[in-house]
Amino acid sequence: MKFQVMHVSRGMMRLKAAVRRMSLREADLLEASLKKVDGVGRVVVHERTLGVMIYGENGVLNMDAVRRALAAFSYAKAERETELISHNSRALNREYKEKILFHVIYRYARRLFLPLPLRRVYTLLRAVPYAFRALRCLLKGEITVDLLDGIAISVSLLTRDFSTAESVLFLLKLGDYLDCWTYKKSVEDLAKSMALHVEKVWLRTADGGDVLVPVSKIAVGDRVVVSSGSMIPLDGVVEEGDVTVNQSSLTGESAPAAKRVGGAVFAGSVVEEGRCVIRVTERYGENKYDRIVRMIEDSEKLKSDAENRAGHLADRLVPWSLGGSALTYLLTRDVTKAVSVLMVDFSCALKLSMPLSVLSAMGEAGRHRITVKGGKYLEKIAQGKTIIFDKTGTLTRACPTVAEVIPFNGQDEREMLRVAACLEEHFPHSMANAVVRAAKERGIDHEEMHSEVDYIVAHGIASDINGEKVIIGSYHFVFEDEGVSVADTDRERFAALPDHFSLLYLAIGGVLSAVICVADPLRPEAKAVIAALKTAGFEKTVMLTGDSAHTAKVIAGEVGVDDFRGEVLPEDKAAYIRSEQAAGRTVVMIGDGINDAPALSYADVSVAVGTGAAIAREVADITISAEDLYELVLLKELADGLMRRIRGNYRFVMTFNGALIFFGALGILPPALSALLHNSSTLLLSLGSMTKLLKR
Numbered sequence: 244m245k246f247q248v249m250h251v252s253r254g255m256m257r258l259k260a261a262v263r264r265m266s267l268r269e270a271d272l273l274e275a276s277l278k279k280v281d282g283v284g285r286v287v288v289h290e291r292t293l294g295v296m297i298y299g300e301n302g303v304l305n306m307d308a309v310r311r312a313l314a315a316f317s318y319a320k321a322e323r324e325t326e327l328i329s330h331n332s333r334a335l336n337r338e339y340k341e342k343i344l345f346h347v348i349y350r351y352a353r354r355l356f357l358p359l360p361l362r363r364v365y366t367l368l369r370a371v372p373y374a375f376r377a378l379r380c381l382l383k384g385e386i387t388v389d390l391l392d393g394i395a396i397s398v399s400l401l402t403r404d405f406s407t408a409e410s411v412l413f414l415l416k417l418g419d420y421l422d423c424w425t426y427k428k429s430v431e432d433l434a435k436s437m438a439l440h441v442e443k444v445w446l447r448t449a450d451g452g453d454v455l456v457p458v459s460k461i462a463v464g465d466r467v468v469v470s471s472g473s474m475i476p477l478d479g480v481v482e483e484g485d486v487t488v489n490q491s492s493l494t495g496e497s498a499p500a501a502k503r504v505g506g507a508v509f510a511g512s513v514v515e516e517g518r519c520v521i522r523v524t525e526r527y528g529e530n531k532y533d534r535i536v537r538m539i540e541d542s543e544k545l546k547s548d549a550e551n552r553a554g555h556l557a558d559r560l561v562p563w564s565l566g567g568s569a570l571t572y573l574l575t576r577d578v579t580k581a582v583s584v585l586m587v588d589f590s591c592a593l594k595l596s597m598p599l600s601v602l603s604a605m606g607e608a609g610r611h612r613i614t615v616k617g618g619k620y621l622e623k624i625a626q627g628k629t630i631i632f633d634k635t636g637t638l639t640r641a642c643p644t645v646a647e648v649i650p651f652n653g654q655d656e657r658e659m660l661r662v663a664a665c666l667e668e669h670f671p672h673s674m675a676n677a678v679v680r681a682a683k684e685r686g687i688d689h690e691e692m693h694s695e696v697d698y699i700v701a702h703g704i705a706s707d708i709n710g711e712k713v714i715i716g717s718y719h720f721v722f723e724d725e726g727v728s729v730a731d732t733d734r735e736r737f738a739a740l741p742d743h744f745s746l747l748y749l750a751i752g753g754v755l756s757a758v759i760c761v762a763d764p765l766r767p768e769a770k771a772v773i774a775a776l777k778t779a780g781f782e783k784t785v786m787l788t789g790d791s792a793h794t795a796k797v798i799a800g801e802v803g804v805d806d807f808r809g810e811v812l813p814e815d816k817a818a819y820i821r822s823e824q825a826a827g828r829t830v831v832m833i834g835d836g837i838n839d840a841p842a843l844s845y846a847d848v849s850v851a852v853g854t855g856a857a858i859a860r861e862v863a864d865i866t867i868s869a870e871d872l873y874e875l876v877l878l879k880e881l882a883d884g885l886m887r888r889i890r891g892n893y894r895f896v897m898t899f900n901g902a903l904i905f906f907g908a909l910g911i912l913p914p915a916l917s918a919l920l921h922n923s924s925t926l927l928l929s930l931g932s933m934t935k936l937l938k939r
Contacts, residue, residue: 596931613878615864631820795808
C-alpha cells in the first residue's frame with residue numbers, strides 16, 4: 244500500500260493514503276498495525292480524508308521503523324496478524340456526528356422551505372411525546388425535569404409562541420444526542436481500556452509440554468496453562484487443577500471464586516491461587532468486551548459523587564422553578580412573565596455538564612495512557628491526603644536486572660540460573676522477569692523440568708525437581724518459613740553478601756544453593772515526583788516494601804518520602820492503610836505486584852503500574868502505563884482541575900439561570916429570549932466541559 248508524506252517533524256508524521264476510499268474496518272486495521280511499531284505512541288486515521296497522523300513516544304518518532312512498516316503494510320496481512328474488537332468508537336463517532344449535523348441542517352431547512360402553517364403542525368407533533376411524559380409524571384406524583392420540559396413546551400404552544408417551543412424542542416433533542424454520544428463513547432473507551440492486553444499464553448501440547456505462543460494462534464479446543472497471579476486470556480473450562488479466581492471486573496463480586504475441574508472461567512478474570520489447565524471454548528474477542536459493557540451500564544462506576552449530587556440537586560430545584568413561575572403569575576397576572584420563568588431551569592445544565600466534565604476528564608486521562616475505571620476515582624484522587632508507594636517496579640525501575648548469581652553448596656552458576664528461570668517464568672513480576680531475561684541473555688535454555696509450581700504470595704515459589712524440593716524467594720520465606728540451612732563451608736561467603744542489591748535465595752533439598760543479586764535502580768524522576776505530589780496537596784508520602792529494612796531506609800532517604808516500612812507482608816500494607824483511614828485521611832495506594840493486591844483493594848483509590856501483575860491491574864481503580872511517574876502528577880492535576888471545573892459549573896449555572904429567572908419575572912426578558920439564553924448557555928457550558936483540563 245502506498246502513502247504520500249505530507250509533513251514530517253521530529254515527533255510526528257502526517258501522511259495521506261494513496262487509495263480512493265477507506266472503510267471503517269480498513270482504518271481500524273491501519274491504525275492498529277501502526278500502533279505496534281516500535282517507538283510509535285499514538286496513531287490517528289481519518290477514513291474520510293484518508294489522512295494518517297503518527298506520533299512518537301516522548302516526542303520522538305522512529306522514522307525508519309515507520310517507513311518500513313508502511314512499506315510492508317497490506318490489509319490482507321493486517322487481517323491475519325491484528326486482533327480487532329467488534330466495537331469501535333470510529334463508527335459511533337460517525338453515527339452521532341451525522342445525527343447532529345442532520346438535526347441542525349433539518350432545522351434551518353424547515354425555516355427556509357417549509358410554510359409557517361406546516362412548521363407549526365410539525366412543532367405540535369414533536370411536542371406530543373414531551374406532553375405525554377409530563378402527564379405521566381403528574382399521574383405518578385413525580386416532580387422531575389420531564390415535567391418541567393413538558394409544561395414549558397405546552398405553555399408556549401398554548402400561548403401560540405411556536406418559535407420558543409420550536410427552539411426548546413431543538414435544543415432538548417440536541418442535548419439528548421450529545422448526552423447519548425458522550426455516554427456511549429465513554430463506555431466504549433472504558434471497555435477498550437479494560438480489555439485484555441494478553442499477547443502470549445502457555446499452550447499445553449500433545450506430549451504434555453508447555454509452549455509460549457501468541458494468543459491469536461489459540462483455537463477453540465486448545466488447552467492453555469494459567470498460573471497464580473496471571474490473567475485468564477480466554478473463556479474456557481477447567482480441565483486440570485483447582486484454583487481461586489478473582490472475577491470482580493465481570494461479576495462485581497469481591498470474594499474470589501473457587502474453580503475446580505469442569506468449572507467455567509472467563510477471559511479477564513485473574514487466578515489468585517493455584518495453577519490450572521483450561522480447555523478453550525471461545526476465541527479471544529468480542530464476548531469479553533460485551534460483558535464489560537454490560538457491567539459498566541448496569542453499575543454506577545461512571546458516576547462520581549459530584550455527578551450524583553448534581554442530579555439530585557437538579558431534581559430538587561424543579562419544584563422551585565414551578566413555584567417561581569406560579570408565584571410570578573399570581574403577583575403580576577402576566578402569562579408572558581410566568582412563562583419566562585418557566586423557560587429557565589437548572590436541571591439541563593447541571594445534568595448535562597457534570598457527566599460531560601467527568602467523562603471528558605476520563606478521556607483526557609486515557610490520552611496520557613492513564614486508565615480510570617470511574618469518575619468517582621478522580622474525585623477521590625483530588626481528595627487524597629496520604630499516598631503510599633510500593634518500591635519494586637514502582638519507585639524503582641520497572642525493569643530490574645540480575646547483577647550477579649552467587650552459587651553455594653558446590654553448585655554451578657549457570658545451572659542455578661537455569662533452575663531459577665524455569666520457576667520464575669510462570670509469574671509476571673518485575674523480579675521474576677529479570678531472572679528470566681538474564682537466562683535468555685546468557686543463552687541458557689530453561690525448559691520445563693519441575694512438577695506443580697506453588698506460589699506463596701509475597702514470599703516465593705516452591706516446586707519439585709528430580710524428587711528434591713526447590714524453593715526461591717525472600718530471606719523470610721527461605722530461612723524462617725522453610726528452615727533452609729547454609730553449608731558450613733559457605734557461612735563466611737554468606738555473611739559477606741552485598742546489601743545494596745535485592746536478593747533472591749534459591750534452595751535445593753533444604754540447603755542454600757544460590758543467591759541471585761538483582762539491581763533495582765531508582766527511577767530518575769522518583770524524587771522530583773514525590774516533591775511535586777507534596778506540592779500538589781498530598782500531606783503524607785509513604786513507601787511500603789517487602790525488601791529489607793536497610794534497603795528500604797536507603798531508598799526512602801533518596802526519594803524523600805515522609806515515612807517508610809521494610810519487610811512488610813501484604814496484610815501489613817493493608818493494616819497501615821486502615822490506620823491512615825482511621826485517622827481521617829483519604830488514602831491513595833500505588834503498586835504493581837501480586838502482593839500489592841490486598842493493599843490496593845483496601846485503599847480509597849488504588850493505582851496500578853501497567854507493567855505489573857495482572858491481578859494488581861484487575862483490583863486497581865486506575866492504571867498508569869508507568870513509562871514515567873510524572874503520570875501520577877498529571878493524574879493529580881487532572882483530578883484537581885476536574886473538581887475546579889465542576890465547582891465553576893455549579894456557580895455559573897446557579898448565577899446565570901438565577902439572573903434569567905429574575906429578569907424574566909420583571910418582564911425584561913420575553914419567554915423566547917429566556918429560552919434561547921438558557922439553552923444556549925447550557926450548550927456552551929457543555930461544550931466548555933469537554934475542553935482539555937491540562938494546559939501542558
